[in-house]
Amino acid sequence: MRILLAEDDLPLAEALTTLLTTAGYAVDYVHDGLSAMDLALAETFDLVILDLNLPGLDGLGVLRAIRARRNQAAVMILTARGASEDRVKGLDLGADDYVTKPFDVAEFEARVRSLLRRQAGLRAATIQLGPLTFDLVARQFRVGAEAIDLPARELALLELLVTRAGRVVTRDAIVQSLTTIDDELSGNAIEQYISRLRRRLSPLGLNLRTARGLGYFIEKPREGP
Incomplete structure (x- = not known):
């Protein structure tokens, strides 16, 4: 999942970028409104997090x-302006959520997950593919009670494939979802990630x-008789 963060408070922007990238998201961040507008219209993002007081x-x-x-x-609007009229204006213009500063980090993460689930058209809290369960709230894969630990980029790729199970995910979509404008993801690198995931899923x-x-797709298991 790819996120654009527009925040002019540099320490906060860096902290949120670290928080989100550690969770496995690809994050681009900018510090002014014109850059945010240009990037949002030029690239494809699943979520845009906007401060209101951008230069x-x-x-x-x-x-x-x-x-x-x-x-x-x-x-998601993320701002110190918590007046009712600001909230109403933001929501009326098409914002999906409005978070005021200061905020609880755990709640912020939960709101990000909720918006991304909604964006992907997912309403249930879990996805089940055979013995594999994906908890969309915790962003955790499990087989039975055993958690599967994955590096951040493999987690992001498997999440993309599982949430679109049965549908082809193109290489362009993988690059778009997993990288920022400063990243590179070669065809060979994608093949390596796919190969590792294939070895995990085959058993x-x-x-x-x-x-x-x-591109690639996870074949949906057949339903029982």
């Missing part, structure tokens, strides 16, 4: 521009297939 163009102006282009990314009876020239 150059405020967060509401960025939000207005995003929605005017029918950009469907989820938008569980789950097939990670290659759709030649298109």
